[in-house]
Amino acid sequence: VWIRRGGSASRDEARKLFLDGKYAEARKLAKGVKVMYGNILEGLPGAPVTGNLSRMAAKLIEEIDADPKAQEALQEREASVKAKALPRLEKEAKRDQSAQYDLYKKLESIAKSYPKCATGRQCAVRAGKMRADRSLAQFLHREEERRAIASALQRAEQYEKNGLHDDA
Numbered sequence: 001v002w003i004r005r006g007g008s009a010s011r012d013e014a015r016k017l018f019l020d021g022k023y024a025e026a027r028k029l030a031k032g033v034k035v036m037y038g039n040i041l042e043g044l045p046g047a048p049v050t051g052n053l054s055r056m057a058a059k060l061i062e063e064i065d066a067d068p069k070a071q072e073a074l075q076e077r078e079a080s081v082k083a084k085a086l087p088r089l090e091k092e093a094k095r096d097q098s099a100q101y102d103l104y105k106k107l108e109s110i111a112k113s114y115p116k117c118a119t120g121r122q123c124a125v126r127a128g129k130m131r132a133d134r135s136l137a138q139f140l141h142r143e144e145e146r147r148a149i150a151s152a153l154q155r156a157e158q159y160e161k162n163g164l165h166d167d168a
Helices: 002-019 023-036 053-066 068-083 086-095 099-113 118-132 134-161
Strands: none
Touching (some): 002 023, 002 053, 023 053, 023 068, 086 099, 118 134
16 A cells, blocks of 8 residues: 555656646656556555556656647757757867768757757758758768768678678
8 A cells, every 4th residue: 555655646746747847757757657556556455446556657648748838848858958969060060071961960860850849940940951052962962972882881891801702
């Protein structure tokens, strides 16, 4: 019974966090309840009355994931972590033009992975501007091809070293 009370309290706290707009914290706490109480209390006296904590937590997670405000907040949180690499990539791109490709790919990745948040939308705009610049777009295409060829040659060299001459 004390285990159930602790799980119920955590689930209730997760619901409160969700209602307060603290989506990441609510999801993390609900996921912890889901994992911690996953089917361990089924069949115990009192379980049919209060329900399965793991299933209740899973339903709360589904509710959080379906909420548009939560989706945006959760995506923004993750996107902002990924976007921390952008200033470094911008600095590198000023020094070495081939780093423009890395910057573009990072912007594109963030935009595709997190389309429902402000950071994702900003990255999409920036990547779009890079594609719209004809000379830069041509450079990015050539750089992508150059890297693919360099990678293929490197694999062929490794196959040769390993005695896999047909594969090379």
